[in-house]
Amino acid sequence: xERRVAVTGLGxxxxxxxxxxxxxxxxxxxxxxxxPITRFxxxxxxxxxxxxxxxxxxxxxxxxxxxxxMAPFAQFAVAAAVxxxxxxxxxxxxxxxxxxxxxxxxxxxxxxVGTVMGIGIGGIDVVLDSHQKLIESGPGRMPPMTVPxxxxxxxxxxxxxxxxxxxxxxxxxxxxxxGTDALGQxxxxxxxxxxxxxxxxxxxAAITEFAVGAFCRLQALSTAHNDSPELASRPxxxxxxxxxxxxxxxxxxxxxxxxxxxxxxxxxxxxxxxGTSSDAYHLTAPDPTGEGGARAIALALADAGxxxxxxxxxxxxGTSTQINDPTETLMIKKxxxxxxxxxxxxxxxxxxxxxxxxxxxxxxxxCVKAIVEGFAPPTINLDEPDLEAGCDLDxxxxxxxxxxxxxxxxxxxxxxxxxxxxxxxxxx
Numbered sequence: 053x054e055r056r057v058a059v060t061g062l063g064x065x066x067x068x069x070x071x072x073x074x075x076x077x078x079x080x081x082x083x084x085x086x087x088p089i090t091r092f093x094x095x096x097x098x099x100x101x102x103x104x105x106x107x108x109x110x111x112x113x114x115x116x117x118x119x120x121x122m123a124p125f126a127q128f129a130v131a132a133a134v135x136x137x138x139x140x141x142x143x144x145x146x147x148x149x150x151x152x153x154x155x156x157x158x159x160x161x162x163x164x165v166g167t168v169m170g171i172g173i174g175g176i177d178v179v180l181d182s183h184q185k186l187i188e189s190g191p192g193r194m195p196p197m198t199v200p201x202x203x204x205x206x207x208x209x210x211x212x213x214x215x216x217x218x219x220x221x222x223x224x225x226x227x228x229x230x231g232t233d234a235l236g237q238x239x240x241x242x243x244x245x246x247x248x249x250x251x252x253x254x255x256x257a258a259i260t261e262f263a264v265g266a267f268c269r270l271q272a273l274s275t276a277h278n279d280s281p282e283l284a285s286r287p288x289x290x291x292x293x294x295x296x297x298x299x300x301x302x303x304x305x306x307x308x309x310x311x312x313x314x315x316x317x318x319x320x321x322x323x324x325x326x327g328t329s330s331d332a333y334h335l336t337a338p339d340p341t342g343e344g345g346a347r348a349i350a351l352a353l354a355d356a357g358x359x360x361x362x363x364x365x366x367x368x369x370g371t372s373t374q375i376n377d378p379t380e381t382l383m384i385k386k387x388x389x390x391x392x393x394x395x396x397x398x399x400x401x402x403x404x405x406x407x408x409x410x411x412x413x414x415x416x417x418x419c420v421k422a423i424v425e426g427f428a429p430p431t432i433n434l435d436e437p438d439l440e441a442g443c444d445l446d447x448x449x450x451x452x453x454x455x456x457x458x459x460x461x462x463x464x465x466x467x468x469x470x471x472x473x474x475x476x477x478x479x480x
Contacts, residue, residue: 053466056310057242057323059125059420060480061142061305063135063253065128066402066414067103067298071135076421078341080452082432084282084403086221086296093261098230099273101281103298103335103405103465104257114214121197122210123175128410129207130214133167136251140305141317159249164221166247168238169303170177170230170254172409175202177260207255217415218295219247225409227466228369229328229362230254231302232412238306248311252301255414264297270336272373273297285406285435286401287370288377288443295371298405302414319419321476323457325356331469337375338465342383343469345463352473358459360388363395363475365428365455367415367462368447370399371406376465378441383463396455398448402432412464413471419460419476428453 064071067085068078080083085103094100105128110119113131122130137145146162182198200206208221220241224234231254238252269272276295277284286292300434306323313319329351331344338345353360366388369380385392400418407414422428434449466472 055245056421057239058307058317059142059160059304059323060246060307060312060317061322062137062320062417062420063183063303064300064414064417065105065108065110065131065299067105070105074171075317076392079403079418079429080427082403082430082450082452083372084432086281086284086405087296088281089406092261094225094264097261097264099169099264100278101295101296102263103285104259104437105300119450121201121318122206123178123201124257125171126206126210126479127172128257129169130210131261132253132255132301133211133302134214136305141199145215148346158421160214162218163214164219164230164248165217165219165250166221167211167251168209168234168242169207170224170232170234170413171204171207171408172225172227172230172256173258173263174204176258176263177457179263180260197450199355204244208380211251215251226470226472228406228408228411229464229466229472230412230472231414232408232416232462233328233350233470235304235413235416236472238324239323242306242308247250249305249307251303252306253301254410256410257299257303259297259299259410262463263451267297267435273361274372275439283311283433284401285372287368287372287431288437288447289370289434290436292372292374292377295401295403298407301410302417304417304420319479322479323474324477325358327351327355327473327476329471333469336467338379339385339469340379342379342386344469345380345383345465346386347470348473349463352382352461356475356477358475360391364457365419365422365463366395367419367460368395368397368399369421369463369465370431372401376444377453378438380463380465381445392445395446396428396448396453397445398429398431400429409464412462415462416474419462423457423476423478426454428457464467
């Protein structure tokens with residue numbers, strides 16, 4: 053019999069709050085986390101707005117000396133993971149107390165617990181700063197910690213060190229599907245019996261002049277609302293003109309269901325299914341037929357043992373770009389059939405911005421909270437659905453909906469044609 057997987061802890065660092073409570077309150081109320089860019093002087097970039105993390109204190113989650121050896125994306129990753137770990141009632145980690153004591157109190161053997169994080173870009177800020185030192189003063193003046201700070205695997209590596217986890221520590225890098233694929237990989241680790249528990253999610257901190265400028269060159273970012281940032285991200289709206297870059301991290305504590313029950317854990321939901329596919333179509337655009345994404349949804353539903361009509365809420369990738377939103381709508385129609393018409397759909401990127409490698413993780417967390425709280429969040433800034441482009445489903449414009457949610461799905465579509473879908477359901 054296949055092992056079931058329980059979600060027992062949640063953690064988040066986001067533009068809407070640095071804990072799950074404040075984040076969820078902002079999501080329910082339809083608050084925007086988008087504002088003027090403060091990470092750099094945006095006078096030279098066409099897009100001058102982003103969804104930045106505010107008031108983050110790494111000292112709440114890690115030794116301050118150690119935090120200085122981490123790039124911001126890794127700090128966010130560790131903070132979200134520690135939140136999820138604590139929320140699951142697992143204490144402060146699996147390291148024994150001084151003197152070797154404490155092993156008997158461990159909920160799991162450390163070698164049976166892993167971590168998987170989706171990191172789309174990683175320490176690009178470190179790369180840029182070190183490259184500037186190289187240009188100005190030569191290689192001898194580059195910071196000696198450049199490499200360990202910039203590489204993406206340092207997110208899960210630092211989590212493993214902070215919590216004393218001796219199991220697998222992986223990084224998923226599939227562009228904007230990274231967080232979703234990290235969760236899927238974690239699901240497989242537990243189901244296969246390789247791990248008893250896994251901390252999984254995604255993290256990103258790429259709001260730099262380089263990244264914003266590069267996305268502007270792709271004409272992917274919103275530039276029409278620099279003077280009204282809260283209106284910029286407009287998923288499925290006729291007036292959408294691109295996504296807004298976000299940053300942050302989210303983590304889910306995942307455990308073998310029977311072992312979580314045995315230790316008396318509170319279970320938020322069951323992580324029931326995962327599906328993934330590739331478009332094999334284009335470097336930056338999704339297949340306009342929606343076939344690849346629809347296939348990923350179908351695979352996730354089959355993995356969960358559910359039918360299309362069993363899904364009550366769908367958290368859309370919903371980037372607010374011209375090509376994504378109608379393609380995703382078509383993808384939903386193909387995967388859900390007649391059930392698409394009654395499906396409650398929303399994109400929370402209108403509030404969080406597009407958190408790139410962290411997007412799938414934070415949107416999975418939204419699905420779990422939606423199930424627990426019985427509330428489907430709104431798609432803010434949706435004034436006029438783009439009916440001419442086929443965006444004609446129930447996207448919950450502006451106001452969320454209180455409803456029973458027995459099962460929820462979240463999809464992520466990444467550059468390169470990566471499609472990832474996760475499914476959660478009420479614990480039975």
